Amino acid sequence: MTTLSSIAPAVTVDGLTRRFGSFTAVDDVSFDVSGNHIYGLLGRNGAGKTTIMQLLTGQDFATSGSISIFGESPVENADVLRNVCFIKESQRYPEDFTVAHVFRSAPWFFGNWDAAFAERLIADFRLPMSRRIKKLSRGQLSAVGVVIGLASRAPLTFFDEPYLGLDAVARQVFYDRLLADFSENPRTVILSTHLIDEVANVLDHVIVIDDGRVIMDAEAEALRGAAGTVSGTRAAVDHFAEGRTVLHRDGLGGLASATLETLTAADRAAAAAAGLEVSSVSLQQLIVQKTASTTTRELEQSA
């Protein structure tokens, strides 16, 4: 009965556009997500991350473009959707539901649900089972979504801003459980967040959305350490940066620094020889400076 493809890629998006009246939330977006990897869907608040995830899970309807999840359109497609779990950050729950009601009903909807794992996670996050959802703190609400996402073992699982309101211990719990469970039960994970440094080490691949467009789509490994900042006298920095892609420039009097998109080992040696100081750029810094072209450092500040 099902013709779902278990051949990679898990997700293929082509020319996806979503307009709300005159506002274009998602603008001609195309990307692939290959199976059994952890993808980061990164970008500032309002960049279009949640809209993209709603479109991928059939919760919203595309204005134009195509989406294929395991080879089929997700819209009203029960065969696709039962392999997908997406508890969004702003998920609404039925009136007067307690945490217990949520965890009693969620297993009915996910074929791979692991009840023992869910119970362990509920204890790890110290979720109060008898408390009403509307009385939960922001962090506890995030934890409910995280536990459903992890315990669902859905072949395609989304985590939407999982860190929102979580304290340091809970963040570590999520990080540890996600990695441990991922290695035992590989699946495709799409993790959306604006807190990039928090997740940088878990991600296999990074897709950065800004203003509804994809501005970066690359292996996390390739991005880590690819960029670099050189600093020194203005003349030396300008001379070295000439002909290279400069993401960001700073200057104070005769001193200057420039963040360069790629800085190979040979480049680093050359810079050092030219009397420049070379420092590495974190994934977050790289993305901040990529997106800062539109406006400045909100991403950095909110992180």
Added chain:
Amino acid sequence: MSAITHGATLGAHPVSAGHRVWRVVRLNLVNTRTVFVVPAIVMGSILLVNAAIWYIITATTSGTDRVDAMTGTQYSGGSFYIFVFMLVIGVQVVTATFPFALGLSATRRDFALGSGLTFVLLAAVYSIAFAALSLVERATGGWFLGGHLFTSLYFGANVGQRLLVVFFGLLFCFFVGAMGGTLFMRWRATGVMLGGAALAVVVLGALAAVSFSDSWGAVGRSLLAAGPLGIATWLLVPIAVCSIAGFTVLRRATPKS
């Protein structure tokens, strides 16, 4: 590096259409407190308050005054609460349970079918309970005080009529509530306002048609002739309209953040 197959097996557990719809029914009923306990407690309290009033009347009046007063309780609207409550449940099924069902990867079609089935089951349970209570009321001579709550005239003359009138009435409330909730889910407040305006136009048109054709007398006579059950059966028309229109509107509805 790139793996070919998905570790978590796709479609590991085949799910039949019936099962997919049934789990939506279970989701709608999982909070038994809201669906069963609260309405039962409130209905019990209404009965107690009414009984207290009947007792006061019985204790402080006599003769024809008492008979008049207790006969008057046949027009009691105390049990209308249950209809209002179910209207609110109908609204909430769409405004709150629908977004959660989508979060649990249900399709809109399965959600609509499951919720319609939930409404039929709830209306059946409550109309049977209502009819049973009306039998108790009759058997105890109005809870030993001569009062009426479940045997009010509006619900028909016998237990069979009451069963059907309450069943259709509750179903009407569920579907109208869900229709309102669906208009809100699809087009927010604008949808509810335009839906209300459309309803007002239809009602005004009907009133105008009756008035201009000078047929109020005929309408009154046919309503009397139809009786409570006849009128309640006509509710099947708005129920059908709401279920078809509601499903059509819900198919493109999206929960907003």
